Amino acid sequence: MNEIIISPSFETFCYFDDNNNMIDITNKIPFRLLLLIKKMRYIFGDNVVLDKSLITDDIEDIYHYIIEKAYERSDYIFEEINFKDKAKEKLLSAFNKFFFEKFNK
Amino acid sequence: MKTLKEIQENYLAIDFFMSMSCNKSCHYCTSYTLEMRNLTVDMDFLKQTLDYLKNYKIRVCLLGGEPGLIKNLDDVINEVKKYPNFVCSVLSNSFIRKRYPHVLEDPEILYIEHSTLDFYEDRIEKLGNFPWLPENNLNNYNLVVKTPNYFEYKDNFPEDMKAINHKNTMFKSFNGRTPNKDDVTKVHTQADEIDRKMCAAFPMVPVINFETRKLVHCSKKFANNLIHSKEFEITQDNIDKMMNFRLFKYENYCKNCMEWVQPKGHFPVSKYASVLNG
Numbered sequence: 001m002n003e004i005i006i007s008p009s010f011e012t013f014c015y016f017d018d019n020n021n022m023i024d025i026t027n028k029i030p031f032r033l034l035l036l037i038k039k040m041r042y043i044f045g046d047n048v049v050l051d052k053s054l055i056t057d058d059i060e061d062i063y064h065y066i067i068e069k070a071y072e073r074s075d076y077i078f079e080e081i082n083f084k085d086k087a088k089e090k091l092l093s094a095f096n097k098f099f100f101e102k103f104n105k
Numbered sequence: 106m107k108t109l110k111e112i113q114e115n116y117l118a119i120d121f122f123m124s125m126s127c128n129k130s131c132h133y134c135t136s137y138t139l140e141m142r143n144l145t146v147d148m149d150f151l152k153q154t155l156d157y158l159k160n161y162k163i164r165v166c167l168l169g170g171e172p173g174l175i176k177n178l179d180d181v182i183n184e185v186k187k188y189p190n191f192v193c194s195v196l197s198n199s200f201i202r203k204r205y206p207h208v209l210e211d212p213e214i215l216y217i218e219h220s221t222l223d224f225y226e227d228r229i230e231k232l233g234n235f236p237w238l239p240e241n242n243l244n245n246y247n248l249v250v251k252t253p254n255y256f257e258y259k260d261n262f263p264e265d266m267k268a269i270n271h272k273n274t275m276f277k278s279f280n281g282r283t284p285n286k287d288d289v290t291k292v293h294t295q296a297d298e299i300d301r302k303m304c305a306a307f308p309m310v311p312v313i314n315f316e317t318r319k320l321v322h323c324s325k326k327f328a329n330n331l332i333h334s335k336e337f338e339i340t341q342d343n344i345d346k347m348m349n350f351r352l353f354k355y356e357n358y359c360k361n362c363m364e365w366v367q368p369k370g371h372f373p374v375s376k377y378a379s380v381l382n383g
Contacts, residue, residue, distance in 0.1 A: 062306045062350040066377060068299050069370055077374050087381040 004050035055097045063094040106212040116164040120310045127171040157344040166194045173200030199233035212243045219248045224258040240271040247274040278365035296366035303371040305355040
């Protein structure tokens, strides 16, 4: 799957199969990844997107590290953080890379 | 006057090792020689370096060696202060108080005094004859390294410790670089890999080495260490890369590094936001 649909409440996660059926995969996402997704709202607000096509290779390591640190520590990113659009774009890419690597393991 | 908190949250620090020369020989220091050399800063080199950095919010940490030994320190400070994006910081073993006492009277200069060499169970070994700095509003701070016996001394002499128990004292974890002191693992464990990676991307303090005229990745792996960190030419391109987290990588010496990093992170995420937002 290349894209995961997040419900507005951030409680349900689905994807569309080849027949356009919506498949609920909420229970397949590890708890820590669910926490990370919810935490991403502090950066992206309601614009958290899970989409493999957002992953790019040309972003600086620091963006990956920020996402990994947020995953590792509950007290890292716990309130709204104001990143500008360019930095946000890179963070979203890093977040998607991290998510799909963990999820597909 | 910018407060220490404001500086710590919004500025990236770069050490300016103006000279390696020092009048002291602290066992945990990375960068000193008792030989007196290069005591006059080349102002052209300084101006060029500051010009490369001018677009970034930098805490310029003037040290060495001992900055009080620098003959033209006033000129250096005045040059740094010309730039609105820079905060001028001076780190001394207290020798500044003898030769440049006016530095302590200027609240625009963040003056940090590392005047305690070591704690023992029954005494303190200091680096000069000056008492610890009292609480003040002049941006003057004590920097106290918690050497292995710090905790015992603190418990044995609580009255003495009151002299540094105020807002103008910063405590620093013992780094264990010294070969003749307790192993660092007795003081703290190795930082998590993610913290060492984040530190590698922009260390607590990279260095401008005025002796070799090179940009040095990490101030902790320097002259008096077995392993030295990577060096780069000082160019506008390299400075831009450094300030945008594109120059420094997670190196082999980072993998074994025992420097303490606070578990909450090398820098708070708000500081990364501040820097990455430009």
